[in-house]
Amino acid sequence: MAQTVSETQPTAVVKEPETISGGHLVAKALKAEGIDVIFTLCGGHIIDIYDGCVDEGIAVVDVRHEQVAAHAADGYARVTGRPGCAVVTAGPGTTDAVTGVANAFRAESPMLLIGGQGALNQHKMGSLQDLPHVDMMTPITKFAATVPHTARAADMVSMAFRECYNGAPGPSFLEIPRDILDNSVPVESATVPEAGHYRASTKSIGDPASVEALADLLVRAEKPVVLLGSQVWTSRGSDAAIDFVRTLDIPAFMNGSARGTLPPGDPHHFHLSRRYGFNNADLILIVGTPFDFRMGYGRRLPKSATVVQIDLDYRTVGKNRDIDLGLVGDPGAILAAVTQAASGRLHKTDRKAWFAELRAEEDAAYQKRLPRQLSDANPIHPLRLAHEINEFLTEDSIYIGDGGDIVTFSGGVVQPKSPGHWMDPGPLGTLGVGIPFVLAAKYARPDKEVVALFGDGAFSLTGWDFETLVRYKLPFVGVVGNNSSMNQIRYGQEAKYGKDRGRIGNTLGDVKYDEFARMLGGYGEEVRDPKDIGPALLRARESGLPSLINVWVDPDAYAPGTMNQTMYK
Numbered sequence: 376m377a378q379t380v381s382e383t384q385p386t387a388v389v390k391e392p393e394t395i396s397g398g399h400l401v402a403k404a405l406k407a408e409g410i411d412v413i414f415t416l417c418g419g420h421i422i423d424i425y426d427g428c429v430d431e432g433i434a435v436v437d438v439r440h441e442q443v444a445a446h447a448a449d450g451y452a453r454v455t456g457r458p459g460c461a462v463v464t465a466g467p468g469t470t471d472a473v474t475g476v477a478n479a480f481r482a483e484s485p486m487l488l489i490g491g492q493g494a495l496n497q498h499k500m501g502s503l504q505d506l507p508h509v510d511m512m513t514p515i516t517k518f519a520a521t522v523p524h525t526a527r528a529a530d531m532v533s534m535a536f537r538e539c540y541n542g543a544p545g546p547s548f549l550e551i552p553r554d555i556l557d558n559s560v561p562v563e564s565a566t567v568p569e570a571g572h573y574r575a576s577t578k579s580i581g582d583p584a585s586v587e588a589l590a591d592l593l594v595r596a597e598k599p600v601v602l603l604g605s606q607v608w609t610s611r612g613s614d615a616a617i618d619f620v621r622t623l624d625i626p627a628f629m630n631g632s633a634r635g636t637l638p639p640g641d642p643h644h645f646h647l648s649r650r651y652g653f654n655n656a657d658l659i660l661i662v663g664t665p666f667d668f669r670m671g672y673g674r675r676l677p678k679s680a681t682v683v684q685i686d687l688d689y690r691t692v693g694k695n696r697d698i699d700l701g702l703v704g705d706p707g708a709i710l711a712a713v714t715q716a717a718s719g720r721l722h723k724t725d726r727k728a729w730f731a732e733l734r735a736e737e738d739a740a741y742q743k744r745l746p747r748q749l750s751d752a753n754p755i756h757p758l759r760l761a762h763e764i765n766e767f768l769t770e771d772s773i774y775i776g777d778g779g780d781i782v783t784f785s786g787g788v789v790q791p792k793s794p795g796h797w798m799d800p801g802p803l804g805t806l807g808v809g810i811p812f813v814l815a816a817k818y819a820r821p822d823k824e825v826v827a828l829f830g831d832g833a834f835s836l837t838g839w840d841f842e843t844l845v846r847y848k849l850p851f852v853g854v855v856g857n858n859s860s861m862n863q864i865r866y867g868q869e870a871k872y873g874k875d876r877g878r879i880g881n882t883l884g885d886v887k888y889d890e891f892a893r894m895l896g897g898y899g900e901e902v903r904d905p906k907d908i909g910p911a912l913l914r915a916r917e918s919g920l921p922s923l924i925n926v927w928v929d930p931d932a933y934a935p936g937t938m939n940q941t942m943y944k
C-alpha cells in the first residue's frame with residue numbers, strides 16, 4: 376500500500392500562536408473585576424464584547440434605553456458594593472448613557488461605562504456614530520480614555536475600575552474602537568490583570584493624631600450629634616457606624632444611602648429633629664456627605680458648635696463651611712478607630728437629658744404630622760400614601776424613590792428598616808432612576824423585595840423598561856403617585872406667575888399606569904380611596920409580577936420642602 380507523504384516524511388509542525396480578540400479580552404477583565412452582569416443596549420460596534428461575555432459566563436441584560444443601562448450599573452454598585460458595568464454602542468448609545476454616568480458621578484457610585492467607537496483606521500473620517508466621547512465624558516467621570524490597541528483592552532478595563540476608587544468612588548468611561556474589539560492578538564502579548572491583584576486594599580484612617588483628637592472631642596462633648604451620609608454605606612461602614620453611635624452614645628441622623636443604618640425605633644435613631652439637633656448641639660460630626668444644597672451648604676450649622684467632618688475626598692472636607700477638624704479616609708475605618716480610641720472613657724448618663732430633649736422634639740414633630748399621615752381625604756393625601764408604604768415595608772424591602780413632590784413627601788415618612796435599603800438618585804436629582812434601580816436591585820438581590828414609589832412624571836422618563844422587568848421575571852411592588860402633573864415644578868410656577876400662567880409645561884395626561892403595567896405583562900390596580908392602598912399593595916406583592924399600583928393623589932397638596940423651595944436655597 377502506498378504511503379502518504381506525511382507518513383513517510385515527518386515535517387516540522389509550525390504552531391500558530393493562540394490568539395484572543397479585544398472583545399474577549401474585555402470580558403476577561405470584567406470577570407477578573409467580579410462583574411457577573413452587564414447592562415446594555417446592542418449596537419454593531421460592541422458585539423465582540425457580548426461574545427466574550429458568553430465565554431466568561433457574564434450575563435447580558437438588555438434594556439430599551441441606554442440611560443437605563445447606565446442607571447442600572449450605578450444601582451448595581453450601590454446594592455452589591457461591587458462596581459457596576461454598562462456597555463453601549465458608539466454615538467447615540469453613549470450620549471443616551473450620559474445622564475446615568477452623571478448621576479453616578481454626583482452620587483459617588485463606582486461604575487464603568489464602555490462605549491463603542493468607529494474603527495481607528497477611520498479615525499475622524501466621519502464613520503457611523505463617531506463622536507468625541509472621551510471629551511464629553513471627561514468632566515463627569517473620574518477617568519475617561521480610549522483603548523488604543525487590542526493588546527491593551529483588558530489592562531485598560533482594570534485600570535478604569537481602579538480609577539473608580541480613587542478618593543470618593545465614581546464612574547469611569549472607556550471608549551473602545553470597533554477594530555480594537557474585533558482584532559485578535561497573540562494571547563501572550565495581552566496582559567489580563569489577575570483578580571484581586573491590581574489595586575490596594577487599604578481602608579485608610581488618615582492621620583492617627585486626628586483620630587485621637589476626634590475621640591477627645593467626643594468624650595468631652597455634652598450635646599453631640601452625628602450625621603451619617605451616603606459614604607457610610609458606599610464604603611460598607613454601616614457596622615462600624617452602628618458600633619460608634621452605640622458605644623459613644625451619640626444621637627444619629629442619616630441621609631442618602633446611609634438611611635436605614637439604624638432601624639426606626641432604635642434609641643440612637645433620630646429623623647425629624649435634625650434642625651433642632653444641629654441648632655442645639657455643641658459638637659456636630661458630619662460623616663461622608665458634603666455641605667451641598669441638602670445641607671444648606673453648611674450655613675445652617677450654628678457658629679457656636681464644634682464641627683468635624685470625615686470624608687473619603689480631600690476636596691470635600693472644609694468646602695463651603697469652615698470646620699474645626701477634618702479627617703480624610705474611609706468613614707467606616709475612621710469611625711472604628713475613633714470608637715476604639717474613646718471607649719472606656721465615657722460617662723453615658725451625662726447625655727440622658729440631651730437624648731430626652733431630642734426625643735421630645737422628634738415626638739412633637741411626628742404628632743403634628745400624624746393627622747395628615749392618617750388622612751381619609753379623597754383625593755388621597757400624598758402623606759397617607761407614604762404612610763401606607765411605610766407600614767408595608769419589611770426589613771427586607773429595598774425602597775426606591777423616583778419623583779418630585781411625591782418623593783419629597785415620602786422622604787419624611789418612609790423609613791427603611793435595614794442598612795442599604797434606601798435608594799434615591801442622590802444630589803443630581805435625576806428623575807427616571809426608578810425603573811433602572813428596580814432592575815439592578817432585584818437582579819442583584821432576588822432574595823429582597825423591591826418597593827418603588829414614582830411620580831407620574833418621573834415614571835414616564837424610563838417607564839418602558841417595565842417590559843425588561845417582565846422579560847427577566849423580576850417582580851417588584853411599584854406605586855405611581857399620580858397627580859397628572861409635574862407638581863414640584865408647578866408649585867414654583869404658580870407661586871411666581873399665578874394660577875393662570877403657572878400651568879405651563881408641567882401638566883400630564885390622566886394616564887392609567889395600572890393598565891400600562893397589565894399591557895406589558897405585569898400586575899396593575901388603580902386606587903382612589905385611601906383605605907384601598909394597603910390591600911392593593913398586598914395583592915401586588917402576592918402577584919409575583921412586576922406591578923404598578925396607580926394611586927390618584929391630591930394635585931393640590933404640596934410638601935413643605937416644595938413650598939419653601941428648599942432645593943434652590
Ligand SMILES: Cc1ncc(C[n+]2csc(CCOP(=O)(O)OP(=O)(O)O)c2C)c(N)n1
Nearest residue numbers: 778779780781806830831832833861862863
Ligand atoms: C431628568 C430630570 N428632568 C427634570 C427635572 C426637574 N424636576 C424636578 S421635580 C419635577 C417634577 C416631577 O414630577 P413627578 O415625578 O410627577 O412628581 P410630582 O412632583 O408631581 O410629585 C421635575 C420635572 C429633574 N429633576 N430631572
